[in-house]
Amino acid sequence: MYSASVLYFVCYVPELYANYKNKNVNIYNVPEKVIMLVATILALTYALLNENAELTTNYAPLVLLDAVALLMRLHYAYINHYVLAKTEDINVNVIELV
Numbered sequence: 001m002y003s004a005s006v007l008y009f010v011c012y013v014p015e016l017y018a019n020y021k022n023k024n025v026n027i028y029n030v031p032e033k034v035i036m037l038v039a040t041i042l043a044l045t046y047a048l049l050n051e052n053a054e055l056t057t058n059y060a061p062l063v064l065l066d067a068v069a070l071l072m073r074l075h076y077a078y079i080n081h082y083v084l085a086k087t088e089d090i091n092v093n094v095i096e097l098v
Helices: 002-022 027-049 053-097
Strands: none
Touching (some): 002 053
16 A cells, blocks of 8 residues: 555656646646546545545645646646746737837
8 A cells, every 4th residue: 555655656756847847738738637636635535534544644645746736737837828928929019019
């Protein structure tokens, strides 16, 4: 049980790094993280209702990881959609003026 948690955590580190390094996410990449977060919350709820300490220690850190990954994707989706779009509009207007 704990080895699966460790492997899942280790496999999650590259995704967090990719979210940070690439920063090219759009809004269409967000729903998969929402589904993962909901599924992990449901699993943690099941573990808490059954008072299973092993499952609770398994899923509690994963909820945090899923929440961080979702927030990173939402942040970069917002930046790519709104901030970069406004920057491109400004660049287009400057080019038209010249």
